[in-house]
Structure formats: C-alpha cells, structure tokens
Amino acid sequence: MRFLLITDTFPPDINGVARTLATLAEGLKTRGHEVEVVTTLEADRDQKDESCKRHTVMAMPLPGYPGLRMGFTTTWQMLALYEEFKPDALYVATETPLGIAGIRAASKMGIPVVSGFHTNFQTYLEDYALPGLENVAQGLLRSIHNQTARTLTPSADTAAMLEKWGIHNVGVLGRGVNTELFDPARRDAALRKSWGADEQTPVAIYVGRVAAEKNLELLAKAFATFREAHPDSPCVVVGDGPKLKSLQADHPEFHYAGSRTGEELAAHYASGDVFVFPSITETFGNVVLEAMSSALMTVAFDYAAPRQLIQNGKNGLLAPFNDEAAFLNQVRAASVTWNDQPQRQAARQAAHRLGWQRVIEQFETELTQVIAEKTAKDLA
Known part of the structure; x- marks a missing residue:
C-alpha cells in the first residue's frame, strides 16, 4: 500500500517526534509499503539516500522557538501531490497549516486520514507569553482531529484528555526503544x-x-x-x-x-x-x-x-x-x-520489552483499518 506521512518535524530535526516518525516510516517500508513524507526541512547531505521520498514545503520558525518550524502549503498543492502519489491513506502528525491543508485535500479526494497527537502545544501557550488561550487551542485541536478517521496518541493519560475534549475515535499508539543502541x-x-x-x-x-x-x-x-x-x-x-x-x-x-x-x-x-x-x-x-x-x-x-x-x-x-x-x-x-x-x-x-516492532505493526494495522472502513462505507 501507499502511505503519506505529513509532519512539520522530521530528521535532521532532533526531537522525539521526529525520531518516532522516521522509525515508523522506515518500519512501514520494511514491511513492504511505499512511503513518502511531506515535511519542512530537506534531508542532510548524508541522508540523501533515505528510503522514503521527501517533499518539502515552505516554513517559518515557531514564534519563540526558532529550532522548530511551521509548514505552509495550500489545499491545491496537496491535491496535486495526492494525484501524483495516489496514497491509500495519510498520517497527519502535526496540527498546523500544513496538516490542515493535508486533511482538507484528503477530504476532497476521499482519502482516509489518521491523525497523531504528539505534542501538548496547548499547554505551551503560557510558557510562551500567550496565557488564557488554552481553551481556544483545545477547540481548534478538537476541530482538526475530528475531521480524521482516527487520532493516535502515545499514552493512556493523553488519550483520556483528548476524549474529555470531545475528540472522537482516539487510540493509543505507544513508543519503542532501540535497546541495542541505548545500552x-x-x-x-x-x-x-x-x-x-x-x-x-x-x-x-x-x-x-x-x-x-x-x-x-x-x-x-x-x-x-x-x-x-x-x-x-x-x-x-x-x-x-x-x-x-x-x-x-x-x-x-x-x-x-x-x-x-x-x-x-x-x-x-x-x-x-x-x-x-x-x-x-x-x-x-x-x-x-x-x-x-x-x-x-x-x-x-x-x-x-x-x-x-x-x-x-x-x-x-x-x-x-x-x-x-x-x-x-x-x-x-x-x-x-x-x-x-x-x-x-x-x-x-x-x-x-518495548521494542519498536510491535509499535510498527500496530501502526500498520491502524492505517489499513481506516482503509478497510472507507472501502466498506463506499460499497454500502
């Protein structure tokens, strides 16, 4: 199958979300799927032979956080990319203009979308001099995630929080660790x-x-x-x-x-x-x-x-x-x-006990499940 990952952060960024998404993408490739990534940063020179094709979009630094970027694209640009790659499903990892455009374009083409809740951005607002906007942020996040077939988050605590906000069909996709490296x-x-x-x-x-x-x-x-x-x-x-x-x-x-x-x-x-x-x-x-x-x-x-x-x-x-x-x-x-x-x-x-293989297998199952649900709905 063909899967497209949409994320503002991806290696060579150094953070947990970037490392997680790179591991998931590589894991899907190893299991025989075709995977491409839409993100905000070109690969390092020594990553030019990376196994997943990378599409980069315009970006600007997050206010107060120059080490991270927010991607920008249009629904029409994403439609053109989908027409070329013909993904069976999308995974949208970040709730930014890039992710929103990706979800809107998928809706127009009938492509099923799984979204990821990786970062508690709503709790960062007070730390970055924007107090009092947490409820507004929750409403925006609820609107974005409820446009997708499934929202995955890495812990039961966070899943309970999202359900309390009114986000539907939330699942827990845990994390793994490379025990050979971290030894x-x-x-x-x-x-x-x-x-x-x-x-x-x-x-x-x-x-x-x-x-x-x-x-x-x-x-x-x-x-x-x-x-x-x-x-x-x-x-x-x-x-x-x-x-x-x-x-x-x-x-x-x-x-x-x-x-x-x-x-x-x-x-x-x-x-x-x-x-x-x-x-x-x-x-x-x-x-x-x-x-x-x-x-x-x-x-x-x-x-x-x-x-x-x-x-x-x-x-x-x-x-x-x-x-x-x-x-x-x-x-x-x-x-x-x-x-x-x-x-x-x-x-x-x-x-x-927490290697990556079981996480990759669950991720594959989540993506194939939304495809099956979409197919069954179309045939009904």
Whole structure:
C-alpha cells in the first residue's frame, strides 16, 4: 500500500517526534509499503539516500522557538501531490497549516486520514507569553482531529484528555526503544572523566529540549538537591533549545553537552547514573525509555511514559504529578540509591520489552483499518 506521512518535524530535526516518525516510516517500508513524507526541512547531505521520498514545503520558525518550524502549503498543492502519489491513506502528525491543508485535500479526494497527537502545544501557550488561550487551542485541536478517521496518541493519560475534549475515535499508539543502541555497555569512562566524575561519583543527567515547557526551574532545583548529598557530582544537560543560553548564564556549574544523536547520545545516557526528568507537558516522553534502556535510575512525575514504565522503588522513582516537593524528595532518595544495581537492571529489563516492532505493526494495522472502513462505507 501507499502511505503519506505529513509532519512539520522530521530528521535532521532532533526531537522525539521526529525520531518516532522516521522509525515508523522506515518500519512501514520494511514491511513492504511505499512511503513518502511531506515535511519542512530537506534531508542532510548524508541522508540523501533515505528510503522514503521527501517533499518539502515552505516554513517559518515557531514564534519563540526558532529550532522548530511551521509548514505552509495550500489545499491545491496537496491535491496535486495526492494525484501524483495516489496514497491509500495519510498520517497527519502535526496540527498546523500544513496538516490542515493535508486533511482538507484528503477530504476532497476521499482519502482516509489518521491523525497523531504528539505534542501538548496547548499547554505551551503560557510558557510562551500567550496565557488564557488554552481553551481556544483545545477547540481548534478538537476541530482538526475530528475531521480524521482516527487520532493516535502515545499514552493512556493523553488519550483520556483528548476524549474529555470531545475528540472522537482516539487510540493509543505507544513508543519503542532501540535497546541495542541505548545500552549500559556504552558507558564511557573518558566521557565521565571529562565531566569530573570517577566511578564512585554519581552523575545526574537530563536529556531533552532546553525549553520553557520542560520545567527547567525544577530541573535546576533537582540538580541542586542531588548535590546536597554529592557536592562533587556533575550535573549534565544534553540538548539544545531556546532557553539554553539563559540556563547557561544562570547555572554555569552545569555541564552542557549540546545536541547529541546516535552512538554519541547513547554514550551520554550510559555514562550517567540518575536521569532527572521534571517535565509535566509530555504526551509520552521517549527520553524516559532511552534512559531506562541505558539502566539509569530515573526520577519523573507519575504520568505518561513514567506511569506506564516505572514501578516506584523497583525500577525508578515517581512523584505525584506536578508535586514539586515530592519530586525533590525522590531526587534525594535517588542520591542515596543511585547505584542500586537491581533497580537499574530492572529499568533496563522494563525497556527491553518495548521494542519498536510491535509499535510498527500496530501502526500498520491502524492505517489499513481506516482503509478497510472507507472501502466498506463506499460499497454500502
């Protein structure tokens, strides 16, 4: 079958949504389907031989977030693309002018659409100086998703939220992790030494966008709390984003590794000990899976991926959602149990059960199901 993925973010972007969509696209190709992608950025030079044909559209940076873009195209341009490729179904991953044009064009041609809810954009508005618009954003998102046959989101928490908003036919499509890449065997003594740590010195690490919605104020408090027990412990931030410079200015005592991918990223995870993840805006949180696969002691709030993956005190530590004091108490606990090998190996085992193959197979089933439903409706 022919599937078209429509998304504002795709590699070489470095974020969880881009990595997820690239994995799903490649997985569909491996299963014998023809897959093309409409997105906002050309491939890197070393990606020119990528297996999925890429169509790029005009884009502008998101206000306040220059590292991400919003795509723009017209319904007529999307119709022309559909006439050429003749997709059997679409997956629309982002609720932007690009996604809206894709959905409208599909409606005109009778092509079934599955949409994805990957990012809690409505919760970002206050962080980016647009408070009071959350209800407006919810209404817009409800309107967009209810024009599609199915909406997929990565966690039961988020699915319940969407249903509460009045979005119909919501399903959960989880996430996977490459356990061969994110492996504790990639621990790098030289990298740890560059941070000032030996094997008796625990390293607290954060991996993710350095952005307002990631709760950076609590991250700084958590690092400080960890260092109450281990004053010489390095605190490492891996990632880039619009708040990086201000975080560096406010906290020059942290180590800043910048954006990392592939084996470099895996080595950074494996060279840490405690993964601190204070975000309260995730639809899932792929980085939690990657940290657990790397056998780190993870501290996170009890929702989305952490709720699904972490058994408190057995393979990580959970705090009640958005309870800052409880989160810091769990960081204190991690500062004591950071080298609890049974817990850390249990984290690795929990992640090991969540490979990508089952996710790709479910994604294929979701797409083929909407095609079958559309065919049955046309024949009725």
